[in-house]
Amino acid sequence: MDRCIKIFVSKVSGAEDIPLPQYMTEGASGMDLAANIAENIYLEPGEFKVIPCGIQLELPRGFEAQVRPRSGLASKYGVTVLNSPGTIDSDYRGEIKVILINHGKEKFEIKRGDRIAQLVISKVEQVEIVQNSHLGKTTRGEGGFGHTGV
Template identity: 55%
Template sequence: MFEVKIKRLPGNEDIPIPRKMSQLASGFDLVAAVSEPVSIFPGEWKLIPTGFYLEMPAQLEAQIRPRSGLALKKGITTLNSPGTIDADYRGEIGVILINHGKETFIVNRGDRIAQMVFQHVPEIRFTETEQISETDRGKGGFGHTGI
């Protein structure tokens, strides 16, 4: 188990810390810490504050992902998905929401807007070489096996 420290920004005592909404959920729901309702028009995106900072061990990264219900029902998703929060970041956690829907989307204080999933970050050592092994796939990329 990893310990992740969380610090609320002043004035956000009413905002719940991230939490899982079911026992086996992998993501922790994040809520909006906006001071007043924020309108996101179709095709527009905005940075939505969450009201907290994180401190996590070097072995972790936090990924910000969309909520499937918002995506399906409203066309709302996260613009850079998944968004990465590195272990050495100490600023406020923010969520970039984009409206792919047909109607203006209103973000209210306390609305669940995204989820945060933690991933283990392995230590990697690159070894420079003159040759790499061959595979059946080879250089095939982007749709090489069909659509």
């Protein structure tokens, strides 16, 4: 990496054996998050649960962490992140947790240490909102959902 931003991570008590987030390939955008659970959890079809990951982050100001689904869980089992992407703000210091939902047809089992989601670190900007009664015109204008066709 040309420029590497350091993100400080702390494990919560009882998560000593849970792996830290890590990139699984050289070109990966997301780091895998693991389940920090004492006993197996089952998600019935249509059910969602909050799964703790055993870590806390210290993100630099101007950055966020996004919690995203793992494509393998979604494509094989229909399991995904309910509020995708989940946003972790730079001033949050609590345990990272993932809301998983089972859109599949079968009960899904989550075991301690299972990789359940991805964590993507992104640069963000804060802006100033200024009310203005006249907005600049564009070719698109007010064309919304499906305005370009199927």
